[in-house]
Amino acid sequence: MKNVEANMGLELRGLKKILGGRVIIENLDLSMAKGEMISLLGPSGCGKTTTLRMIAGFLIPDAGTVKVAGKDVTNLGPEKRPSAMVFQNYALWPHMTVSRNVAYPLKIKGLGKIETAEKVEAALGLVNLLHHQDSRPGRISGGEQQRVALARALVQEPDVLLLDEPLSNLDAKLREKVREDIRELQRRLGITTVIVTHDQEEALSISDRVAVMNAGKIEQFSNPQDLYRHPATEYVATFIGALNRFEGNLVEGRIVSGSDVIGIRPEDLILSSQQNDDALPGTVELVIPRGHFFEVVIRREDGIFKAFTNEFIPAVGENVFVKIKKSLRYQNGKLVG
């Protein structure tokens, strides 16, 4: 039992939170292993930030428990929890220098000057910001501020690192770089990490597992590949990646009327200029270059399909044959085949 608890990074059991008379989180369960990195992914208002704030201690759940490294911290305030948070807008104190920002939690803990200085230097070295230690946060770039916030969290050596939409204020290029930096640091330090994001690309590329949230509940908690290839619910299928969605049944490669919902990933459509098994004819309506692949919109007699291809690139107006390689079938929103 002790071994299990020692290996436990974070455990949420039956979490519930009501805010302003509205149920925000309903009976939420989640557990993650020590050293794992997970994402809470969902649209605005799905309850992911509320969940993170309950883990951090800024909100006390109305029901349920929060355990960090096997220890129940449900009723502890944020100052007493073994977690550290990186805020969406970094929350660096503008009246303190970078090194004072990072040293703050150590001073609060009462560490000596020499030890504090050593740890601050190590943390700033970790995020490659030693040259900015005497700068004010207002004088450094957004990406650098983000790294200072990360250093301030890491210097606390928390059991759980919490990241609240840490990349949302960065431009696309910087976001990718910082994302890789965070992942690399997390792997190197083996720190249990929860990241909140509404950006599916960010969640899928950075996490060991992703919890897709909807209306205060976790729809599916799985690894990125599984989420994409085997979305357990129709919501997850439409939320993660692109999807051709049809109401009806799939019979011999054709959508016919029926009670199911059929989902087809655009890359699961095979285009060709020649007729082959189960391929049905269609006319190309749109061809959009998407960098390393093309998005092709084809009208078939049973519907309009969006396909991703980088092999056969037809022209607009061209007649092509479309074959459905793989599909997902949902009944009442649940995956049945």
Add this chain to the structure above:
Amino acid sequence: MRSLLRRTGKEGSLANNGSGSSLFGFALSLPPLLLVLGFVGIPILIGFTFSLGFTKGPNRVIAIIGQQIHPKTHWWGTFAAYSDVFHDSRFVGDLVLTLAVTAISTVLVIVIALAIALHQRLVGGRTASVLATLSIVPLFVPVVISAWAIHTFYGGDGFMRSFFANIGINFPTLTSTSTAIVIGSVWTSLPFSILMISSGVQAVPDALIESAKDCGASTLKVISTVVVPLAQTPIIIAGSFTAIGIMGSFTIPLFLGPNQPTMLGVEISNFFGSYNRPQQSLVMAFIVFLAASGIAVLYIWSNVKSAKENGRI
């Protein structure tokens, strides 16, 4: 935009436009500047020269009417009126009282205003809202009414003495004491300071407070290391305005203060009107002005510091 213009070779015309618009902006601000110069700057200059013994020109009439006038003995004037004032034990007592009342009242105002603002910010709720609303009521009560209300409350035949007399306690008469001036000054200065400090404290983002808590800071630590330093500029502004206002106050010390020593605002009026010693009165006014300037320097320093921290300069 500027770089775009530079690339298209229109930088020169932009610079000309910039200089033209800055001249236009200066012209727009000229009327109020001239007004301040005419109605404040010139009277200050004339008053200052009179305090140095320049008794001709615009000072001729008052020099004839006033008593104990010291005409200038050097080309730059004379310090005889200043010497008069500093050798007058009444003035020294008044100065000490003025500085003490100003310091004590300002500290009390800031402490109370900060406590209310912090309660409102960190605790919130109905009590905080009611308290914050009630605390700005004095802003709508004229000072003379407030002074009279305090007089009837703390006076020899006031409410407090009558109330305590009924239960056998001899409550002290606070009117005509420096304590009454402090009470009056706090009453009249508190609303503005609360508005100023509350807005400063409210402006501290939640995330900055939460991040301190997340780092393990207690509420007291959050206040002392994050909230107060971040609201430092409005606190200093409120403190400066409060101190300058109290230092030059007249109504409250006149109604509630002792006859001797009294606040310099009242004494300046006495010297000017009752004693007919306008030159000494002006000297006192300049001393108050110098002290207020010292406070103004603190205000400017705070603004510059804040601008530097925010990267504006």
